[in-house]
Amino acid sequence: MSSERLPLRSLLFVPGTKTEWLVKAESAGADAAILDLEDAVPPVGKVTARARVADAIAGATGDMALFVRINPLDGWAAAEDLRAITHARLAGVVLPKVADPGDVLLADRLLTWCEREHGLPEGHIALVPLLESAAALRGAYDIGRAAPRVAYLGAVTGKGGDVERAIGYRWSPQGTETLTLRSRVLLDVRAAGVPCPIAGLWTNLADIEGLRAFAEQNRSLGYEGMMAIHPAHIPVINEAFSPTPEELARYARMIAAVEEAQARGAGAITFEGDMVDEAMAARARAVLRKTGMSSI
Template sequence: MNPYRSILFVPGHKLEWVHKAMIGQADALVLDLEDAVPPAAKVEARALVRSGLEAAAGSGKGLMVRVNALSTGLAAGDLAAITCDALDAIVIPKVEAPEDVLAYATLLDYFETANGVTAGRVEILIIAETALGILRAYELCKASSRVTSIFGGTARDGDVSRSLGYTWTREGLETLYIRSKVLLDARAAGVRYPISGTWTDLQDLEGLTAFARQSREIGYTGMFVIHPTHVEVVNRVFTPTPAEIAYYQSVLESMEKAQAADLGAIALEGTMVDIAMVEKARQFLEFAQQIGALSQPPGGSRGAAQ
């Protein structure tokens, strides 16, 4: 999966909202067939989502669809309707077991073939939103090669809150372990770009900023957002600053010089820097380049980042 700072949910049955989101600043869009769509409109929404995907195909944004849970009996019909060349990933809700992930992957195998889509094109992004799903986050991420990210979401009074029973606070201490646990499992499973979120208070941009900043600091690379007014804040928080970019460029340049002088470590801005920090610098600069914050690829003595 490409790195996305902001992934905006858009109700799948509101095609006019999809068109507005296409020209907005979100890095990626999730056209929603699940919670945002009334039960009576879910079947009709499939065709609208397919139209939205095809209309947004040239927008340069990542395009995803949140499908309905397997338990609803709607998932196969969703995938039959929306699997196409414009679809980058499906977002799968209420996932609690590796078998759930494999079931979605098997359906994708079938509908990619049936709909003439390149095999393996559509990725899977998992939502771990129950106690069991969070407990098994590592297993879920390893269940299929299609899985490229997981959402460690802790929205106020949402599915996770209901499942675990915590009382939400603006400061987020009660969800820090949950978010950290999902992040650790995701990283251990090889997920490069885990996603945090969501912030449901539409007016509290200060709280959103603090939550996004903490999510970035503990290791998340982006956030799901539920309203266009949140996109600018989240993009800003998850975009590396010029000072951060300059520092990590200095790490690479300084370590090149150190290795040329047969030194294993050097002092940089009062901090000891050694070869182990080179890969961190490369990863940081690669992320900055991929989101457009850095025009040149990261250099250094170990070659291009993998």
């Protein structure tokens, strides 16, 4: 199932106590919303928020993918969350405080049981482990391979968050202190075969240009999307992780040129000043497929 997950450019956190904000998330153009039952909900409000989130998922009618960040697996709240929110409309579960592959295996078993209880095919719901400790970041490869349903995995290095505390770096808008970390985790995630690696977060609500630079840096590294905390950030993130019309047109021309050369028995050719071959054409086809375009 994991290889069939839809690519997501933007995943916007929405408090589980504010499910009415889903309308804002969809209006902003978010590819997905993450309804948060963990940090965004005080202990006294957990039960009420869980019910609200379950109702919101069951009543959803739009195209935006819906995820839920459940409570940590070290208590019964996580199991209750999963039972309440499992639904055909649920795209995935965001799993916080992951320590090792064992946490992923436990969540996978619980989700499989919930899917069977609701008549859903096994693996229908994606699992998104959050790498929030040094051990989890170091074990990204094993965590990514722990279950086929793992998707949208990556390094989320927001200012002042769990990762900054765990690693001890000093956050900067340029992201130089986390560049190696994000690159290494991405390599592990790709090697594990996890589709759609995502990064994040950008917490400065007003610094849109800083967000743009950070999103473009993550895209350049190889990430395919980012988590976000405010609707105003969604258009910038979507733009950063989308190919431009000019890029798409060039890919189509490149494919045509390579295929025409192959028909003549040629391999590598010069195309618009660059040396290209079948490997580049294959990459171009993959980009066009993700955008729903044909190479013809």
